[in-house]
Amino acid sequence: MAKRTAEPIPGPRNGVFGRHLDDYESHPAEFLKDCRRKYGDVFRFDTDVVVISDPAEITKVLVHTNRDCVPNANPLHGGRFPTPEQTAQWMRTRQAALPVLRSAALPGLLPLVSAALAGELRALEGGWFDPAERAWRVCVNTMLPLYFPDPPPGLADALLTAFTEGRKAGEAAIRIPSWWPSRLRRRVQRADQSIRDTIAPLLTEERPASQGEPVTLLDHLLTRDEPVPADVAQAALGITVLGAIGTMGGAWSWLLYHLAARPDLFDRIRAEVAAAPAEEVAARPDRALPFTQAFVNEVLRFHPPAWLLGRDAVTDVTLGRWTVPRGTAIMFSPYLLHHDERHWKEPERFDPGRWLRGDPPHAPGAYQPFAAGPRGCLGTHLGTAILLLTAAHLATDHDLDAPGLDRVRPLFGPTLIPEGMSCRLTARHHR
Numbered sequence: 569m570a571k572r573t574a575e576p577i578p579g580p581r582n583g584v585f586g587r588h589l590d591d592y593e594s595h596p597a598e599f600l601k602d603c604r605r606k607y608g609d610v611f612r613f614d615t616d617v618v619v620i621s622d623p624a625e626i627t628k629v630l631v632h633t634n635r636d637c638v639p640n641a642n643p644l645h646g647g648r649f650p651t652p653e654q655t656a657q658w659m660r661t662r663q664a665a666l667p668v669l670r671s672a673a674l675p676g677l678l679p680l681v682s683a684a685l686a687g688e689l690r691a692l693e694g695g696w697f698d699p700a701e702r703a704w705r706v707c708v709n710t711m712l713p714l715y716f717p718d719p720p721p722g723l724a725d726a727l728l729t730a731f732t733e734g735r736k737a738g739e740a741a742i743r744i745p746s747w748w749p750s751r752l753r754r755r756v757q758r759a760d761q762s763i764r765d766t767i768a769p770l771l772t773e774e775r776p777a778s779q780g781e782p783v784t785l786l787d788h789l790l791t792r793d794e795p796v797p798a799d800v801a802q803a804a805l806g807i808t809v810l811g812a813i814g815t816m817g818g819a820w821s822w823l824l825y826h827l828a829a830r831p832d833l834f835d836r837i838r839a840e841v842a843a844a845p846a847e848e849v850a851a852r853p854d855r856a857l858p859f860t861q862a863f864v865n866e867v868l869r870f871h872p873p874a875w876l877l878g879r880d881a882v883t884d885v886t887l888g889r890w891t892v893p894r895g896t897a898i899m900f901s902p903y904l905l906h907h908d909e910r911h912w913k914e915p916e917r918f919d920p921g922r923w924l925r926g927d928p929p930h931a932p933g934a935y936q937p938f939a940a941g942p943r944g945c946l947g948t949h950l951g952t953a954i955l956l957l958t959a960a961h962l963a964t965d966h967d968l969d970a971p972g973l974d975r976v977r978p979l980f981g982p983t984l985i986p987e988g989m990s991c992r993l994t995a996r997h998h999r
């Protein structure tokens with residue numbers, strides 16, 4: 569590995585895949601934390617993989633994404649760097665999806681999300697369920713009404729299949745070479761194709777001229793003066809939701825966990841929601857519910873679903889006093905950042921109040937639940953709103969039981985989810 573200094577980047581001997589894989593797999597976050605303590609804010613994790621934990625360096629890498637580096641290679645796409653044309657195509661997709669995802673558009677659209685969410689929560693009433701198992705479908709069904717006036721039958725299933733298969737293939741990527749046309753990979757490609765096939769006819773359908781303002785993303789795409797290329801439109805309508813399921817579902821599960829773990833704070837949320845005008849809560853929950861917003865911020869700090877992120881350097885990249893060559897994977901962990909006592913007072917304390925006290929709660933760049941820069945989360949505002957609305961609906965309409973929370977463990981998989989939680993929602997007016 570080329571360096572600016574003669575000294576090699578420190579890290580575990582022979583890399584993690586040499587002798588430490590078991591240690592890493594049994595406690596990934598603890599292992600990384602330990603390495604950071606031993607080796608510093610830039611350490612070598614394995615040949616061609618470095619981990620960084622300094623907020624300023626992380627921000628620099630995120631901001632320069634698409635220029636110096638790209639989001640980690642998707643193993644399903646052969647592990648190659650995307651071509652400049654593929655990156656440009658994806659950036660057009662982001663642009664096409666913005667009409668429903670940017671913060672200014674959301675107040676008019678959130679009542680759709682809120683109604684879908686209320687239905688999903690009602691459907692969960694009565695039986696015991698594991699939030700981490702049910703979250704994926706809840707999140708898809710909650711997001712789709714923003715995209716389609718009548719979500720096409722089968723699309724939610726197609727998205728969930730593609731998500732599940734993609735997750736399995738992602739986990740297997742460590743064992744199967746990225747160019748291997750494995751059965752798993754073919755299943756992901758088939759699932760991806762079925763999303764495109766479900767969406768394609770909607771883009772050519774004759775639709776009645778829309779009455780008044782376009783509402784859903786489909787309306788926006790069909791009423792633009794300049795037609796959006798079919799591939800971009802399909803990706804905007806399907807693949808952006810697919811990209812959101814893992815993180816959104818993880819965040820949703822942790823929200824339920826923390827609400828159940830802190831009945832005192834849940835009561836404060838109930839009081840805040842009861843005192844706020846219902847229309848304001850539905851359209852601008854971030855403004856109407858400051859304590860609930862602080863609670864959500866703290867959930868995403870304590871248990872960021874995207875706990876490990878990475879970029880692949882497409883050119884030599886300087887990290888502190890080192891330069892790593894093109895091809896190096898540069899990883900960082902929002903979980904480590906959010907639990908670093910150098911940037912947070914009492915990081916192991918779940919304390920929404922830290923977001924309300926007026927003084928800056930953390931070092932710049934030390935809060936990264938949504939990453940940042942040109943490839944940061946496209947659904948930051950929507951994701952936050954879904955969590956706020958979930959808390960608001962639960963507060964108004966449901967009691968939440970979740971015994972045995974002390975046995976629930978964080979599972980550091982492709983996303984961070986609670987493992988082993990079981991809970992039950994009961995309608996409040998039934999009591």
Ligand code: HEM
Nearest residue numbers: 808811812815816819874937938939943945946947950951
């Ligand atoms: C609380 C919920 C959510 C969290 C914590 C979250 C987190 C993230 C993070 C950390 C990334 C960056 C990944 C990286 O840098 O490699 C990301 C990307 C992305 N998110 Fe979210 N997200 C959430 C909700 C959503 C929602 C609701 C959408 C809606 C469609 C969405 C759409 C996307 C997309 C499309 C990308 C890929 C951006 C790109 O590569 O250009 N996310 N998300």
